[in-house]
Amino acid sequence: MDITEVLKLADELVFTQTGNHLDYLQEAILQGTLEGETYAKIAEETYASEGHVRDVGSELWKLLSKGLGKEVSKANFKAILEKANFYNYSSAIGRDYVTVNNVHLCSEARRSPPHPPQPQATQTQLHLDLSNAPEIFNFYGRTEELATLDRAIVGDRCRLVALLGFGGMGKTTLALRLVEQVKNQFEYVIYRSLRFYSDLGAIAANLLQIFSPDTEIPDRLETQLSQLLTHLRQSRCLIILDDLQIPFNSGKLAGGNGAIYEEYRLFFKTIAEVTHQSCIVAIADEKPLAITTLEKQNYPVRSLVLQGLGDAAKSILQDQNLSDSETWDSLINLYHGNPLWLEITATSIRELCGGRVGDFLTYKTPVLWEPLQAQLDQKFQRLTLPEKKAIAQLSTATEPVILMHLLQLTQLSAAEFFKVMQSLDRRLFVEIQEREGVTQFFLNPVLREYAKSWGLD
Ligand SMILES: Nc1ncnc2c1ncn2[C@@H]1O[C@H](COP(=O)(O)OP(=O)(O)OP(=O)(O)O)[C@@H](O)[C@H]1O
Ligand SMILES: [Mg+2]
Incomplete structure (x- = not known):
């Protein structure tokens, strides 16, 4: 007897009666x-x-008793399943029966289905569509993060999960590794990067095409989304929407502005609030206010902010055959454990310093190699002027700066200062820590180096 099958059967019986x-x-x-x-x-x-x-x-035994049409309790649950030699059942929500040992057990509420049920219970087939996804060559560490995401998506059946982290921190890589781990729990697994779609309507139309290729796609966004929800209800789908920051406006405080953002906000709200059996994983390099607000309202919504790769980053340095392994921890800290930054740096150390990390570290400050500089140019462009001022002030400090001190340095009004710092936190630019009842802010060494070279007063 397979526990997954038993859980699916119980889930269907409970869902039929409660909608949950x-x-x-x-x-x-x-x-x-x-x-x-x-x-x-x-x-x-x-x-x-x-x-x-x-x-x-x-409560659960009552629901199962009603669903199966016989008295079920903690004491007899296992015996009932064994006696029935439970081996298969229809997993599609909306069907009116489960098959136990070739006997169709109708749920109480559905004793008289409008159409006679199909005699064969079908095995669901996985539709895997990762056509927008980059190829993953290596994957190191992230065991805890994988477990956290698995628990949220499979264990707690969250409808919306935000996977967040600064650019290059490994969000896409982790999500694709997660797909390998959980894909068998789903009927559809789809990855889409928003960089390839003009707006939410274009994404919705693309998804509808996958779910029902022969059906005409409606013009109105509302109708598209309503049809999409029907599919999310009927089948268990995992949809990964990557690069979510792209459609949002730049030059304004992080969190969300404009019509496009509003469309996404309503979309995520619906995904979180309406009952269905699917999960959307939203990946972004900023914390989208639309999602963090829903998480606080106790909907089945989670978010995970990726930190540095830690010790596992050593495997990236190993791949480049670097030497002086006793200095690798310092190199990893200097580049904040960011796998992209470390990959770029490791390649350059191999080319320029014969792979000797010790030689490179005598310079003490992180070098902003061309691709890293380009990434940061793009990210800093999104900041507003007051955000840039706050970053410039923070960049002069090598130790964390306390809130009151930073407020004085920026010469902003208290109200504006708090909004700016909140926005920088959402953009994952500043690290915030509480120490002995005092809030402290600091920049990681790479961002500090960038802001210093930028020379804003
Ligand atoms: N766990 C990991 N093990 C090995 N390499 C990794 C890992 N995570 C990320 N990388 C490498 O780091 C680089 C950046 O990873 P990835 O593209 O997933 O980051 P990202 O957070 O999605 O960045 P962006 O915000 O720019 O989309 C890739 O080249 C990837 O191979
Ligand atoms: Mg990515």
């Missing part, structure tokens, strides 16, 4: 029960109170 999918705790209760665990043990594993787990369990 199994949540993380309900799944843990089913899994724990099949593994012979007590409520106390399940509570311990899920960090919930035993009383809460019992209450959720009791």
Whole structure:
């Protein structure tokens, strides 16, 4: 008996009655029960109170009893499945039966389906479309991040997950590695980069074409999105929308402005609020306000901000056959663990310093190689003048600067200063830390170097 199949069956029975999918705790209760665990043990594993787990369990057994048309409890759940020799069922939402040992068990509410059910339960086929995706050659580390995303998408069935991080931090690479890990949980897995689409309508039309190639695409965005939602409800889809920052306006504070942003804001709101069984992973190099707001409102929405690659970045240096491994930690810190920056630097150290990291580090400051400079030119262009002023002030400090001190240095009004710092935080330009009840800001060495060379007073 396969636990995934059991969870799918239970999910369908619960969904039919409540319109909601199994949540993380309900799944843990089913899994724990099949593994012979007590409520106390399940509570311990899920960090919930035993009383809460019992209450959720009791509700769940009621729903399953109703769905299967027989009394189900924690004590007999496993025995019922074994007796029925459960092996298959129709997984498509909207069908009116599940097949247990070739016997169709109708849910209570659907005892009389309008059309006779198909006799064969079909195995769902994976539609994998990564046509916009770059090829991934190496993948190092990120074990914790993968586990976090897996938990959000598969375990907690989040409808919207934001994967964020400064340019080059490895968002696209991680998302594509994640696809390998979770693709079997989905009927459709689609990757699209927004750099290839003019607006949300173009993306929606492209997705509709994949879901129903023979159907005419409606003109109105509202109709397109409503049809898209129907597909997200009918099939379990993982849709990765990369480079989300591209459609948003530049030259204004981060967070969102303009009509295009408003379209996306409403789209994400709908994805988070409306019941469906799919997940959209939105990738951006800024924190999109539209998503972070939804996360705070307790919708099934998560965000993960990628930090440096840490120790795993050593494999990137190893790939370039660099030497002086005892100095590699300093090099990784200097380039903030950013895999793209480290790749560029490692290649240059190999070419210019014979691969000796120690020689390169005698210069102490990070060198902004041409491709890195080009990336930063593009990112700094997006900043507003007050943001640039704040960055220029921060760049003079090698230690974190406390909030009050930075406020004085920037000579902005307090109201404007707070908005500017919030925007820089959303753009992932500044690091903010709380130390002994004091807020401190600092720039990583690469951004500091860029801002210094920029000479803004
Ligand atoms: N975990 C990793 N292991 C090995 N290489 C990595 C890893 N993550 C990223 N890289 C390398 O770093 C470079 C940048 O990665 P990627 O394109 O995924 O970053 P990104 O955050 O999507 O950047 P952007 O914001 O510009 O789209 C790529 O060349 C990729 O191969
Ligand atoms: Mg990317």
